[in-house]
Structure formats: structure tokens, C-alpha cells
Amino acid sequence: MNPAVPEDRVVVRAIVSLRLRLLANGLRRSPRRKAVFVLGTVLGLGFALVMAFALSLLHGRQGAGDAAVMLTTGLAIGWAALPLFLFSTDESSDPTRLTMLPLRPKPLLRGTLLASLIGPGPLLALVLLTGAAVAASGGAASLPAALVGVPLTVVAFVALSRAVAAGNARLLSSRRGKDFAVLGGLLFALLVQLGNIASQSVFGRPGEHGALDLTPLRPFAAVLRWVPPISSVDAVRSAGDGSYAAAVLQLALTGGLLFLLLRWWRGSLQQLMVTADASTQITVRSVGRPRGAGLLPGGRTGAVMQRHLRYAWREPRAKAAVFTGIGMTLVFCVLSVVQGWASVYVVAIAGVMLGLQMVNLFGMDGSAFWMVAATLSTRADARAELLGRACAVLSYAVPVSLVVGVGLAAANNDWANLAPALGVTFALLGTGIGLGAVLSVLAPYAMPADSNPMRNAAPGQGGLVLLNGFGSMVGVLLLNLPLSGLLAWLLVSHGPSWTVLAIGPAYGAALAAIGLRIATPRLLRRLPEILGTAVER
Numbered sequence: 001m002n003p004a005v006p007e008d009r010v011v012v013r014a015i016v017s018l019r020l021r022l023l024a025n026g027l028r029r030s031p032r033r034k035a036v037f038v039l040g041t042v043l044g045l046g047f048a049l050v051m052a053f054a055l056s057l058l059h060g061r062q063g064a065g066d067a068a069v070m071l072t073t074g075l076a077i078g079w080a081a082l083p084l085f086l087f088s089t090d091e092s093s094d095p096t097r098l099t100m101l102p103l104r105p106k107p108l109l110r111g112t113l114l115a116s117l118i119g120p121g122p123l124l125a126l127v128l129l130t131g132a133a134v135a136a137s138g139g140a141a142s143l144p145a146a147l148v149g150v151p152l153t154v155v156a157f158v159a160l161s162r163a164v165a166a167g168n169a170r171l172l173s174s175r176r177g178k179d180f181a182v183l184g185g186l187l188f189a190l191l192v193q194l195g196n197i198a199s200q201s202v203f204g205r206p207g208e209h210g211a212l213d214l215t216p217l218r219p220f221a222a223v224l225r226w227v228p229p230i231s232s233v234d235a236v237r238s239a240g241d242g243s244y245a246a247a248v249l250q251l252a253l254t255g256g257l258l259f260l261l262l263r264w265w266r267g268s269l270q271q272l273m274v275t276a277d278a279s280t281q282i283t284v285r286s287v288g289r290p291r292g293a294g295l296l297p298g299g300r301t302g303a304v305m306q307r308h309l310r311y312a313w314r315e316p317r318a319k320a321a322v323f324t325g326i327g328m329t330l331v332f333c334v335l336s337v338v339q340g341w342a343s344v345y346v347v348a349i350a351g352v353m354l355g356l357q358m359v360n361l362f363g364m365d366g367s368a369f370w371m372v373a374a375t376l377s378t379r380a381d382a383r384a385e386l387l388g389r390a391c392a393v394l395s396y397a398v399p400v401s402l403v404v405g406v407g408l409a410a411a412n413n414d415w416a417n418l419a420p421a422l423g424v425t426f427a428l429l430g431t432g433i434g435l436g437a438v439l440s441v442l443a444p445y446a447m448p449a450d451s452n453p454m455r456n457a458a459p460g461q462g463g464l465v466l467l468n469g470f471g472s473m474v475g476v477l478l479l480n481l482p483l484s485g486l487l488a489w490l491l492v493s494h495g496p497s498w499t500v501l502a503i504g505p506a507y508g509a510a511l512a513a514i515g516l517r518i519a520t521p522r523l524l525r526r527l528p529e530i531l532g533t534a535v536e537r
Contacts (some may be wrong), residue, residue: 002064008107015111019118041120048124052131059135063214065237066133066221072153072233073224075125079157105269107263116158132233138240145239145247149232152254156229159261166268168453218392226250228257297391300381304388309395311364318364326400337411343415344421347358349407352476354397355432359472361389361440362530366411373531382523386516388435401425420487420497423504428484430508431476434515439472441526442521444533483507 024465028034049122057072058064116122133146163492225234231250296302311318331352336342362369409418483504490497523530 008104008110011103011107012114016115016118018496019115023119031517044120045126045127047125050286052127052134055128055131058214059137061214065234066217067169067214068136068237069221069225069230069234070217071128071132072230073130073227075157076160076230079125079161082161088200103273105266105273106271109266111149112157112162113155113262116162117155121152122158125157126150129153130161131348133236136234136236136237136240139242141237141242141244142327143245144238145236150233152251152258153175153229153232153421156232156254156258158260159265160229163261163265165269166265166272167176168389171445178360178386183281187309191504195466203483228253229362237276241499251302264503299519301388301391304385305392305395308392312392312396322357322365322396325357329353329400333408341537342408344405344408344412346399347408347421348425348428350397350401351428352432352473353394354400354473355429355476357397357438358390358392358433358436359439359469360444361386361437363440363533370531373527375523379520379524383516383520386437386523390437390512390516393433394429397429398426401429420490420500420504423502424480424483424487424502426505426510427508428476428478430505430510430512431479432472433470433508434512435475435479437512437515438522441522441530443471446533479511480507512537 004399035167051071051114058067059061064192088339129150130146136142137146145182161250161348224230225237229248232254235247235250238244238250258375294369296305332349333342336346362372365372372385401422405418405422408421409415483500485499
């Protein structure tokens with residue numbers, strides 16, 4: 001008997017037990033976390049059951065198999081893409097944490113695969129795929145195909161997710177990987193919105209006799225049904241139609257993909273176990289004046305701008321905040337064009353979203369804020385600190401607003417309203433900067449200790465986050481009511497006018513200056529409290 005076999009079984013059993021223990025211990029940390037986990041699982045399972053039941057109602061209708069294919073495609077994309085920008089939220093999926101243990105790749109692969117099948121994710125996928133199989137079934141032969149194809153697809157989903165995570169483990173645990181996670185999350189949100197629009201255009205159109213029209217899915221499903229692991233679910237339809245050879249081929253395609261994924265996964269584990277992390281190697285880099293530093297003003301204001309912009313480019317959470325503001329602006333603009341309610345005045349959203357970048361200025365610094373606080377001794381220091389951060393926000397908010405405004409004007413062929421729209425946008429932006437400076441001093445909140453870009457506040461800070469976010473947004477809109485009234489009067493009486501382009505930036509600059517003037521003395525008085533909040537973890 002091979003003496004390694006019992007040892008391999010022990011390793012597999014230990015990894016599965018570790019997965020169960022991690023789940024159990026995670027629920028024991030706090031009653032709130034247990035309640036959130038149970039509630040989220042119940043809601044997710046309930047949603048999956050409703051979706052599965054809705055799919056099963058399509059059984060026997062034309063296009064039911066196409067709907068099953070499209071659902072499986074969406075699940076496959078989700079399982080493949082989620083590790084790329086949610087990797088840091090699941091530490092159990094990080095294989096680099098096991099590199100110091102004397103484990104061989106083969107038992108590690110088996111144990112991790114079995115452990116990955118434990119949890120709400122595979123269960124929800126199993127429920128949804130079961131509903132898809134019921135919808136696509138068409139006869140007695142569909143049952144054995146479903147009994148093989150559905151579990152095989154779930155295992156392929158898990159292997160795909162873990163293989164992607166293992167193949168990119170070193171990248172995803174680095175700073176560049178977290179940057180990619182931010183961009184991937186924004187792209188995924190945009191794709192979800194586009195998918196929502198597409199689904200509304202497809203399912204919102206009734207067919208004959210008021211029935212649901214699924215014919216637009218046919219050309220997509222005709223190609224996707226041969227793409228593994230989607231093919232194993234469509235094998236249920238093929239078997240029900242009597243195409244047994246096609247059903248066996250579709251199952252074999254998913255089996256072949258699973259084999260290749262396991263080989264890729266094992267190779268990645270082997271490389272992680274024997275290859276040193278390049279990020280630990282010492283490299284010599286030239287140190288000089290940063291590019292673009294000559295464009296910044298001199299003195300403390302320029303130094304603060306440089307520091308703030310460097311944070312926005314290098315710190316994952318700061319970058320997430322900036323790109324989320326820009327991404328949400330672009331999402332609204334794209335949706336307005338696609339759905340037909342586009343207007344050049346949609347650019348005003350850029351002023352609101354980018355003005356919110358002034359919220360919680362000092363909480364973002366974390367423990368590094370004590371070095372800044374040590375240099376704040378006079379009102380001039382405090383004013384330069386706030387002014388530098390405000391100018392840093394303006395340095396990217398203004399160009400983005402101009403580009404978005406010109407794009408909307410070109411998309412709507414409405415160049416006459418571009419000037420007043422930009423005037424309102426700059427007024428909203430300046431108001432957000434002034435109000436954000438005040439709230440950053442009066443209501444700062446602590447950031448989490450980890451560098452996960454998806455978490456924006458430490459536990460127990462929900463009230464302050466709500467005050468900073470929604471309070472500043474509502475305050476910006478209220479403070480700009482006079483300018484909105486002026487714009488409405490000009491549009492009714494004189495039509496689009498360049499007057500707002502001149503008044504809007506001046507109005508925003510005035511409110512920004514007032515906000516900075518209010519926040520400056522309070523920054524000095526509340527410096528110990530702000531420092532305590534910034535370093536709280």
C-alpha cells in the first residue's frame with residue numbers, strides 16, 4: 001500500500017475541517033455577525049428558490065432552454081470574475097497563506113476543492129442550476145443528464161473560481177491587485193447595469209397572446225450552449241430532445257474543462273509553494289522629484305496637494321473612493337443615453353459625486369495623520385492643509401466634469417445648454433468642497449485597519465458615515481437652490497445663457513471659501529479629537 005495515501009487523506013480531512021471551523025468561529029465572533037450571516041444566507045437562498053421556481057415555470061415553453069443557458073452564463077461569469085475584485089474579502093481563498101506548510105499540491109488541491117464546496121455560494125448555484133435544468137428538461141432522458149450535469153457544473157464553477165484566484169494570488173495580494181479590484185468592481189457594476197437594461201428590453205416585451213417572448217435569446221444561446229461549463233446544463237435539453245450524442249458531448253466538454261482547470265490550479269499551487277514572492281526582493285529605485293510637481297503651487301499648499309494626490313493613486317481605499325465617484329458619474333451618463341432620458345444637465349451629477357471626495361479627509365489618513373497633526377500649529381498651517389486637499393480634488397474633478405459635459409453635449413447635440421450645465425456643475429462642486437471640509441472637521445470617522453478597498457469605515461461608524469455622505473449630498477443640493485432658481489428663470493425667459501457659466505463657478509468658489517474659513521479654526525480646536533478618530537482601528 002502506498003504510505004502517502006493515508007497521509008493525503010489526513011491532509012484532505014484537515015483542510016475540510018479547517019473550513020468548517022472557520023465558518024463556525026466566524027459566527028461566534030459576535031451576535032451581530034452571526035445574525036447578518038444567517039439573514040444574508042436566508043435571503044440569498046430565498047431569492048435563489050424564487051428564481052429557480054420562476055425558471056421551472058418556463059418548462060415546456062419555447063425558449064426555456066435558451067433562458068437556462070443565459071442564466072448559467074451569468075453564473076459562470078460571476079464565479080470567474082468575483083475572485084478578481086473580491087479576493088481580499090475571503091482570506092480562506094488565499095493559497096499563499098499555506099505556502100510555509102509542508103503540503104504537496106495534490107492533497108492540497110483535493111482538500112481545497114472539497115472545502116470550497118462547503119458554503120452558501122455553491123448551495124445557491126446548485127439551487128439556481130436545478131431550476132434551469134427543470135426549465136430545459138423535455139423528457140425522461142433529461143433526468144440522468146441533469147443528475148450528472150448540474151453537480152458537474154457546480155464543481156466546475158468552484159474549480160474555475162479557485163483556479164483564477166490561485167493563478168493570480170500574488171497579483172491580487174499586492175497593491176496593484178487591489179487597484180485592479182477597484183477597477184474590476186466598477187466595471188462589474190457597469191456590466192450589471194447594462195445587463196439590466198438588456199433584460200428589460202428582452203423580457204419587457206410580450207410575445208404572442210401576451211406570453212413572454214424569449215426569441216431574442218436564441219442567437220446568443222445557440223453559441224453559448226457549446227461553451228463549457230454552460231454546455232453541461234444544456235445537455236439536459238439535448239437529452240430531452242433525443243440528441244443523446246450531443247448531450248454526451250456537452251457533458252464531456254465540461255468534464256474536459258474541469259480537468260484543465262484542475263491542472264491549472266495544481267500548477268499554480270506548485271508554483272506558489274516553491275517560488276519566492278517577487279515583492280519580497282529588494283530593488284533599487286531612483287528617487288527624484290515626482291513628475292508633474294512643477295505644476296503644483298509652492299509652499300505647504302503644494303506639498304499637501306502632492307501628498308493627497310499620491311494617496312489617491314496609491315492607497316487602495318482612497319483610489320476606490322475617487323474611481324467610485326468617477327465611475328458612478330459615467331454610469332449615470334451612459335444610462336441616460338441608453339435609456340433615452342439623456343440631457344447635458346446630467347453632468348451636474350459629477351459635481352455632486354466628486355465634491356464628496358472632500359468628506360472625511362483626515363480619517364482616510366489613518367495613523368499617519370499624527371505626523372500631519374504635529375505640523376498644525378497656526379491658522380495659516382490649518383488653512384494651507386485644507387486648501388491643498390481642496391485643490392487636489394479640484395485638479396481631477398474639473399477635467400472630468402469638462403470631459404463628461406462635452407461628451408453629453410455631443411451625444412445629445414445640445415451645445416447651447418453646455419455652458420449653463422457646466423456652471424451648475426462647478427457650483428455643486430465648490431459647495432461640496434466647502435461643506436466637506438466642515439464635515440471632515442466636525443464629524444470624522446475611523447477607517448478600517450485593513451487595506452480592503454471595499455470597506456470604507458471601521459465598525460460602529462455607520463451613523464457618522466451616513467451624516468457625512470447623505471448630509472453633505474442633501475446640504476449641497478439645498479445650498480444650490482438659489483442658483484437653480486436663477487437657472488430656471490433664465491431658461492424660461494431668455495433660453496440657454498452663458499451667464500450661469502460665469503455665476504456658477506463664482507458661487508461655488510464663494511461657498512468653498514466660506515466652508516474653508518469655518519473649518520480652519522475648528523480644525524485647530526478639534527485636533528486631538530480628530531487625531532484620536534483617525535488612528536482608531
